[in-house]
Amino acid sequence: MMDLKHFEKEMQVKGWVIFPALFDKTFVARMLADMDKAYENCRRIQVKNGVDKETEGTLHHLVGQGDTFMEYIDKLEPLMPYMESYFQGKFILNSFGGNINAPRRKSYASNIHRDIRSFSGDMPLLLNTLFMLDDFTKDNGATWMLSGSHKKGEKPTEDYFWKNGEQAIGSAGSVLMFNSNVWHAAGENVTDKVRRSVTPMFCKPFMKQGFDYPRAVGYKEGEKLPEHVRQILGYNARVPATLDEWYQPPEKRMYRPGRLCAA
Ligand SMILES: O=C(O)CCC(=O)C(=O)O
Numbered sequence: 001m002m003d004l005k006h007f008e009k010e011m012q013v014k015g016w017v018i019f020p021a022l023f024d025k026t027f028v029a030r031m032l033a034d035m036d037k038a039y040e041n042c043r044r045i046q047v048k049n050g051v052d053k054e055t056e057g058t059l060h061h062l063v064g065q066g067d068t069f070m071e072y073i074d075k076l077e078p079l080m081p082y083m084e085s086y087f088q089g090k091f092i093l094n095s096f097g098g099n100i101n102a103p104r105r106k107s108y109a110s111n112i113h114r115d116i117r118s119f120s121g122d123m124p125l126l127l128n129t130l131f132m133l134d135d136f137t138k139d140n141g142a143t144w145m146l147s148g149s150h151k152k153g154e155k156p157t158e159d160y161f162w163k164n165g166e167q168a169i170g171s172a173g174s175v176l177m178f179n180s181n182v183w184h185a186a187g188e189n190v191t192d193k194v195r196r197s198v199t200p201m202f203c204k205p206f207m208k209q210g211f212d213y214p215r216a217v218g219y220k221e222g223e224k225l226p227e228h229v230r231q232i233l234g235y236n237a238r239v240p241a242t243l244d245e246w247y248q249p250p251e252k253r254m255y256r257p258g259r260l261c262a263a
Pocket of ligand 1: 099101109110115128130141142143144184185186187197199
């Protein structure tokens with residue numbers, strides 16, 4: 001595992017790091033099978049709701065659409081010290097999407113973008129943990145990253161980005177972790193095979209999640225989950241809707257003490 005000090009330095013200077021070959025081939029193959037099914041599921045709804053053009057090749061909110069997505073959350077336990085160091089405290093899941101970077105096809109992820117709409121400067125609001133499900137190579141469009149760009153509010157010009165960006169090359173099973181202020185873009189795939197990834201993103205616990213994961217998985221179902229998975233899915237950062245839910249001792253509260261600051 002990477003030295004924590006090295007991680008902190010890289011995140012400070014470049015804004016991104018790669019954890020090489022973190023997950024084994026069997027887990028990757030199982031997730032790819034889940035991803036195929038999940039894409040069919042997402043695609044059906046994308047088409048039904050008339051948003052299929054802009055969403056082609058992308059998947060969203062994968063927790064609950066295949067066992068491996070929840071397992072990924074569970075398997076993050078060894079990475080939690082790094083992530084907690086980045087957030088200076090606890091964090092929760094904000095979104096869990098995926099991208100199928102098909103040969104010579106572009107999606108919105110191919111545009112130069114960052115994952116957070118408002119530049120958050122030194123405040124660590126959001127973190128992407130892109131999980132490579134195929135080898136990420138120069139030719140199949142490994143993500144382009146502009147190192148150090150998490151320190152600047154303004155968008156780089158296309159010219160500057162493509163001249164100074166570098167590709168996040170890694171083998172399947174690796175995780176590219178990056179500050180969501182970093183400007184980046186999926187590269188063009190000039191091979192004849194797809195290049196797939198999932199992109200679970202995490203945020204500070206006081207932020208609104210992109211999907212209500214505790215409600216989607218179920219409050220009762222959540223009682224069976226390990227504590228770190230409950231924490232990450234947001235079970236400890238829910239909003240009470242009745243006085244009965246609100247008047248509870250600290251250990252039973254839906255919004256647990258310590259979620260607003262390091263705890
Ligand atoms: O698939 C990629 O290379 C990039 C994904 C991406 O842009 C994102 O997760 O924000």
